[in-house]
Amino acid sequence: MNSDCEHITDLLPSLALGILDADERQRIATHLAHCDRCRSEVQGYDAVVGRLGLGSPQIAPPAALKQRLLRRIMAPEAPRERQPFAWFSRLLVGWPRLAPIGMMAGLALAVFLGISNFYMWHQVRTSGSGSGLENVSLVYLHPTGAAPGASGTLLMFKEGGWGMLVVQGLPALAPEREYQLWLIQKGQRTSGGLFSVSAQGEAQLEVRSARPLAEFEAFGITIEPRGGSTGPTGKKVLGGHTRRADA
């Protein structure tokens, strides 16, 4: 809690309703990033907004809608299988060379799941390439003062515009905001995607880029309005460089 609370509190109901303009949202986001009291107040209003929908009449949709829904969720762009353990031991062997031991402990489970998922996808998409760990590189993202407990790892194949970001310990955001990953090259920042975190502060994001990810110099994550920004506007929570020396 601090002195801007009073001013911010007035806007929290409208934040939960999602009707603030970008300036107002930005101002509140900055405040919420470090104010637990206002964050929990927003959550209370979020719950009100959610429940207001219960006051709307219930109307059954046409029966055919379910078929359309099933077709849509079976669409090939959304494979959901997870079989992390087949890859688990294989990756474990490669790890000590890539990661300091202390780092591993904190991130281990989330990263394994992320890597395994990613690995499978990659295998599926580059059938027969037989990529091994020698083609994989990891970039560690270090926390800023805005998210002291956070950590992140970006896993990428050296040749591909493909990666998997795994983060831990990031604060959950109000629904009006999302985290945004930035791919940085010569001071230029390209969006690498948007994500939100689970109750435990974890998330995985599949990252795609037109150019190989390993060619970028650095990566950063900021808090942005939902839907993302064209360049970073909010607080930076994590960042890291490609060069091994920084890992």
Added chain:
Amino acid sequence: MSPSDDATLMHRIARGDERAFDRFYERHKSTVYGLALNMLGEPATAEEATLDVFVQIWRHASEYNARHASPRTWLLAIARNKAIDRLRRGKVRPDLQQPQWADDPLTPLPAPGDLETDVADRDERRRVVRAVRELPEAQRQVLRLAYFQGYSHGQIAEALALPLGTVKTRIRAAMQQLKAALGAT
């Protein structure tokens, strides 16, 4: 926790359980479609919005945060967002009819579940309707534009020819009263 309650279903959906998803859809489809149709006014668009909502549930069930809201509250927040997305894309009329909270939101009944769930469900819907009805009309009118149409403070002020400060005050007062009446979660 019964094996078919919403939180358990959400957990199963996150693991890719299609039967759980089917069950969740059947249970909530009328709530979601009813809200979408109320907001969007035309069945074809409301159907698209309903698809958006459940596809998102299927793909992002793992992001559901049990600490903050019930699955249904989360679902309804997504439903409203998807409908507002479509309103803001501007392809839908907002003026054929005014979206409104129901006097009786209970037609048709929820999908067959156990009796206790149905009773609790009805009670909760009634509480919401009552809480909205108890707001002063001036506040309800402002909240209606904010909730169903996603209007900003400025748009509401313009639509109702009110000073901006009045709009902000009414929204805040309405939301505070609802929060007090509906309690947490």
